[in-house]
Amino acid sequence: MKGSFRQSMAWLHTWSGLLVGWVLFAVFLTGTAAYFRPEISRWMQPEAGQPAPVLQSAPAAVGFLQRKVPDAFHWDIFLPGDREAVTRVFWTPRAESGGPGRRDRRLHRATLDAASGEAVEARATRGGEFLYRFHFDLYYMPVRWGRWIVGFCAMLMLVAIISGIVTHKKFFADFFTLRLKKGQRSWLDAHAVTAVLSLPFHLMITYTGLVALMFLYMPWGVEARYASDRAFFQEVFSPGRYAERTGVAAPLADLAPMIRKASEIWGGGMPGHIAVRHPGDEGATIRMEPSGAGRLAPEGHALVFRGATGELLTEEGAPPAVQTHSAMIGLHSGRFASPWLRWLYFLSGVGGTVMVATGLLMWIVKRRQKLPDPDRPHFGFRLVEKLNIGTIAGLPIGLAAYFLANRLLPVGMPGRAGWEIHAFFIAWGAVFAWALLRPARRGWIEALAAGAAAYALVPLANAATTAHGLLPSLLAADWLFVGFDLVMLATAAGLAGAAMCMARHRPKVRASRRLAAAAPDARTLA
Amino acid sequence: MSAFLPLLPALAGFACLALAMDRHQPAVAGRVLGPRATSAFRWAGWTALVLAYVAAVDASGWVSGSVGWFGHAAVAATAVVLLLTWRPRAVLFLVLGAPAWACVRPARSSNNHRS
Numbered sequence: 257m258k259g260s261f262r263q264s265m266a267w268l269h270t271w272s273g274l275l276v277g278w279v280l281f282a283v284f285l286t287g288t289a290a291y292f293r294p295e296i297s298r299w300m301q302p303e304a305g306q307p308a309p310v311l312q313s314a315p316a317a318v319g320f321l322q323r324k325v326p327d328a329f330h331w332d333i334f335l336p337g338d339r340e341a342v343t344r345v346f347w348t349p350r351a352e353s354g355g356p357g358r359r360d361r362r363l364h365r366a367t368l369d370a371a372s373g374e375a376v377e378a379r380a381t382r383g384g385e386f387l388y389r390f391h392f393d394l395y396y397m398p399v400r401w402g403r404w405i406v407g408f409c410a411m412l413m414l415v416a417i418i419s420g421i422v423t424h425k426k427f428f429a430d431f432f433t434l435r436l437k438k439g440q441r442s443w444l445d446a447h448a449v450t451a452v453l454s455l456p457f458h459l460m461i462t463y464t465g466l467v468a469l470m471f472l473y474m475p476w477g478v479e480a481r482y483a484s485d486r487a488f489f490q491e492v493f494s495p496g497r498y499a500e501r502t503g504v505a506a507p508l509a510d511l512a513p514m515i516r517k518a519s520e521i522w523g524g525g526m527p528g529h530i531a532v533r534h535p536g537d538e539g540a541t542i543r544m545e546p547s548g549a550g551r552l553a554p555e556g557h558a559l560v561f562r563g564a565t566g567e568l569l570t571e572e573g574a575p576p577a578v579q580t581h582s583a584m585i586g587l588h589s590g591r592f593a594s595p596w597l598r599w600l601y602f603l604s605g606v607g608g609t610v611m612v613a614t615g616l617l618m619w620i621v622k623r624r625q626k627l628p629d630p631d632r633p634h635f636g637f638r639l640v641e642k643l644n645i646g647t648i649a650g651l652p653i654g655l656a657a658y659f660l661a662n663r664l665l666p667v668g669m670p671g672r673a674g675w676e677i678h679a680f681f682i683a684w685g686a687v688f689a690w691a692l693l694r695p696a697r698r699g700w701i702e703a704l705a706a707g708a709a710a711y712a713l714v715p716l717a718n719a720a721t722t723a724h725g726l727l728p729s730l731l732a733a734d735w736l737f738v739g740f741d742l743v744m745l746a747t748a749a750g751l752a753g754a755a756m757c758m759a760r761h762r763p764k765v766r767a768s769r770r771l772a773a774a775a776p777d778a779r780t781l782a
Numbered sequence: 783m784s785a786f787l788p789l790l791p792a793l794a795g796f797a798c799l800a801l802a803m804d805r806h807q808p809a810v811a812g813r814v815l816g817p818r819a820t821s822a823f824r825w826a827g828w829t830a831l832v833l834a835y836v837a838a839v840d841a842s843g844w845v846s847g848s849v850g851w852f853g854h855a856a857v858a859a860t861a862v863v864l865l866l867t868w869r870p871r872a873v874l875f876l877v878l879g880a881p882a883w884a885c886v887r888p889a890r891s892s893n894n895h896r897s
Contacts (some may be wrong), residue, residue, distance in 0.1 A: 429803075431859075432796075432800045433861050433863075434864075453856050453860050455852070456856075457856060529790035552845050559807050592846070593846065593849075594785055595785075597842065600850060600853025600854065603853070604853055604856050
């Protein structure tokens with residue numbers, strides 16, 4: 257009975273994992289990269305300056321908006337903190353005062369230098385934001401579809417994790433075991449080791465990822481009580497008690513004392529978002545939300561000040577449910593993390609990516625031995641093999657193409673930011689096409705080698721087109737650019753190593769295949 | 783700078799736990815250890831992991847420390863696995879991580895007091 261339960265769990269693990277594995281690989285890879293979203297954005301806009309303290313960037317942004325749209329209905333200021341170099345501002349003109357909707361925001365926006373508050377003349381790019389959005393929105397489809405697909409895959413991921421734990425016979429006995437050069441055994445070890453050692457991370461990241469979008473996946477509670485999604489989000493996440501416009505002109509008070517006051521209330525935290533309603537009016541209100549830096553659950557601690565006097569009007573309390581939700585998103589996104597903790601997050605994410613990849617490879621390795629005719633595998637086998645090459649080798653190449661396009665596309669090109677993203681998908685698709693045309697083993701070696709070359713090219717393209725090459729950055733102690741180049745080179749080395757391993761082991765695999773053909777029974781039993 | 787310090791006891795903890803397994807003892811220590819040594823390594827291993835938690839909370843507070851403990855544990859355990867695979871003897875040296883942390887920590891605290 258116990259054996260059959262474990263067998264059915266093994267079946268569940270195999271097929272739930274295979275069905276969603278390729279999407280999960282993409283989600284894990286881009287999500288892991290997104291732990292460095294602001295850093296990637298800075299690398300992709302080398303024209304932007306350096307981060308600046310909030311006490312400098314906030315008044316600078318207000319200065320810009322006062323010059324540009326003094327009479328607006330609403331300003332939104334997203335402050336950079338110490339990881340970004342630009343402030344993002346959005347405004348709603350009085351004529352469109354239906355409320356700051358997303359559509360308005362896209363029309364009226366500016367990217368400012370954090371320190372000076374001047375509009376930044378930088379190349380158009382979605383930067384790290386694209387990777388972050390792709391990991392739950394996907395691309396080339398309505399956002400809602402993408403989120404449903406990713407949510408479905410995450411749900412099956414949870415199923416695969418639980419059934420995987422049940423299936424794993426020697427959870428503790430094999431805890432530290434990685435046996436090399438043993439074919440299927442080695443892949444199983446690699447899969448188990450990456451899964452087991454970061455198991456708390458995998459469970460946490462999958463569960464909190466689902467929780468982050470729970471209002472989409474399980475909307476019925478909200479639907480039963482609220483007229484619309486919007487009414488719900490307004491009430492729960494930004495209750496914003498703004499005052500009415502009086503029509504009497506009054507300048508905004510100095511921001512600095514309000515920021516200091518807010519920081520005191522938040523125990524040293526700094527605002528990440530400042531919203532100003534009716535700027536320049538006597539009834540102006542300023543709402544500050546704490547940034548996620550250093551704070552696990554930033555949601556729901558907003559403060560509202562009277563704009564004309566700087567007096568604190570409201571201290572919004574966070575209901576426990578909002579705090580819990582916010583803490584789960586904080587745990588998932590790691591925005592609160594110090595740099596070292598962020599690297600630990602990143603490494604755990606790499607572990608998750610490797611776990612998914614080795615799982616996908618296992619499916620092939622396990623079945624290759626049992627093929628009736630290894631030279632003519634059946635359609636399903638070939639399909640999985642090609643999808644594996646296209647995804648596991650192709651997606652990293654797409655990422656390299658995204659970075660290369662950022663450096664090589666002309667700065668003034670129309671639709672530039674979009675073409676960087678197209679480059680990502682074109683390169684990824686090209687690897688798929690290549691995988692279809694080539695025999696599997698050659699396809700793997702060539703795709704991995706191409707990936708190594710692409711990643712090695714990124715630092716070269718960077719050095720050739722910007723003043724932030726590896727050497728100048730080292731001399732200037734600009735660790736962001738140094739770190740980025742080093743990660744690119746390390747990835748190139750990793751892919752080159754994988755390609756060489758694969759090339760070297762080719763004859764051996766042939767031999768074992770022949771062996772399998774000669775004595776199929778022994779193989780199947782083992 | 784001190785945020786990575788919990789890695790030292792975490793490495794020691796997993797090194798000891800590996801040494802507490804018959805399967806890995808020959809590769810690391812050269813022979814199978816007796817039951818008393820094995821049990822001592824098991825106790826030392828778990829103690830060092832608790833120590834790693836103390837170190838993590840000490841270095842970055844309750845929230846980041848608790849989250850970070852899992853990250854340190856994952857990285858340390860992976861390091862032990864890789865060493866066991868390619869340089870098993872080196873795992874012995876990781877055991878020194880815990881005393882090393884104990885030596886470094888007071889220096890760091892007194893630095894904090896000074897600054």
